[in-house]
Amino acid sequence: MNFSLVWEARWLILDSFLVTLYLSASAVVGGTVVGMIVALLRQFGLRPLNLLLRAYVELFRGTPLLMQLFFIYFGLPLVNVSVDRFWAAFIALTCFTSAYVAEVFRSGIEAIPRGQSEAATALGMGFFHRFFWIIAPQALRVSLPPLIGVYVSVIKDTSLATVVGYNELTRRAMELMLRFGHPLEFFITVALLYFAICYPISKLSERLERKLTPSAR
Numbered sequence: 001m002n003f004s005l006v007w008e009a010r011w012l013i014l015d016s017f018l019v020t021l022y023l024s025a026s027a028v029v030g031g032t033v034v035g036m037i038v039a040l041l042r043q044f045g046l047r048p049l050n051l052l053l054r055a056y057v058e059l060f061r062g063t064p065l066l067m068q069l070f071f072i073y074f075g076l077p078l079v080n081v082s083v084d085r086f087w088a089a090f091i092a093l094t095c096f097t098s099a100y101v102a103e104v105f106r107s108g109i110e111a112i113p114r115g116q117s118e119a120a121t122a123l124g125m126g127f128f129h130r131f132f133w134i135i136a137p138q139a140l141r142v143s144l145p146p147l148i149g150v151y152v153s154v155i156k157d158t159s160l161a162t163v164v165g166y167n168e169l170t171r172r173a174m175e176l177m178l179r180f181g182h183p184l185e186f187f188i189t190v191a192l193l194y195f196a197i198c199y200p201i202s203k204l205s206e207r208l209e210r211k212l213t214p215s216a217r
Contacts, residue, residue, distance in 0.1 A: 001182070001184060001185050002182055002185060003185050003189075005176075005180045005182055005185060005186075006185050006186060006189050008180075009176050009180070009186075012172060012176065013169070013172060013173075013176075013189065013190075013193070015172075016167055016168055016169045016171070016172035017169060017193055019166075019167060019168050019169075020155075020158055020168040020169045020193075020197075021197070023086070023089055023090065023093070023158050023161065023166070023168060024154065024155045024158050024197070026090050026093075026094075027089075027090060027093035027094050027097055027154055027158070028097065028151050028154060028155075030090065030093075030094035030097070030098070031093065031094045031095075031096070031097025031098040031100075031101055031154065032097070032098075032101050032147075033098075034094060034095070034097075034098035034101075034102075035097065035098035035099070035100070035101025035102040035104075035105060036101065036102070036105055038053050038056065038057065038098060038099075038102035039101075039102045039105040039106045039109065040131065041053055042054075042102075042106060043109065043131065053102075056099065057099045057102050057103060058099075059099075060095050060096050060098070060099035061099045061100060061103070065092060065093070065096050065157055065160055066160050066163060068092040068095065068096060069088060069089065069092045069160060069161065069163055069164055070163065070164075072088045072091050072092050073085070073088035073164040074164075085161070085164050085165050085166040085167075086166060088161075088164050088166075089158070089161035089164060089166045089168075093154060093157065093158065093161075096154070096157070097150065097151075097154050100150045100153075101147065101150060104143050104146045104147055104150060105139060105140075105143050105147075107142075107143070108138075108139035108140065108141075108142040108143035109135055109136075109139045111139070111142050112135055112138050112139055112142075116134055116135070116138075117130055117134065117135060120133075120134045144208055145205050145208045145209035148201060148202075148204060148205035148208065149202075149205055151201060152198045152201050152202055152205070155194070155197055155198055155201070156194060156198060159194075162174065169190045169193060169194065170190060172190075173186045173187055173189070173190040
């Protein structure tokens, strides 16, 4: 194997590494915000709203991310809505992430004993005060380890953005392979870069799970 070619293309690889980090961070932040809003809205108990939000969650959890990317990038222009490569990848990853975040956070909310909410109500706290000061902090604590697992999966799924031509790590590796040959060297390098992003986050998830799970103490 000839890794000197990888060194020769190091700046191109670094550029795509930063692009991947930017897309990952954008999708994680966007997906977390949207997912928590969806989880919050589902607490209102309005049946039509719950049905709509549940359909949203099930749609994006139940269909492949690849198909969502194709639909947004190639389908929306058919109804005169054009999106560039970044926004197509960002919208698809954000919707996909938010569906999983919403379910994780909803499960965290349901894990909180109902008596705490009832006690807060008895003290005269309204819905939003009760949710943001009593329920949400505990739900976030319970949800944090699985949320990090979702984030790791999303970072790896950014590689699918290559199908719409977004120049992240996987796409760059394919371009360099066609330019220089030696695909194994480039894909090993890209795999190690993904590992360098995901492994510390995975270890953080394990550490948080041990710290926050009572049975692990």
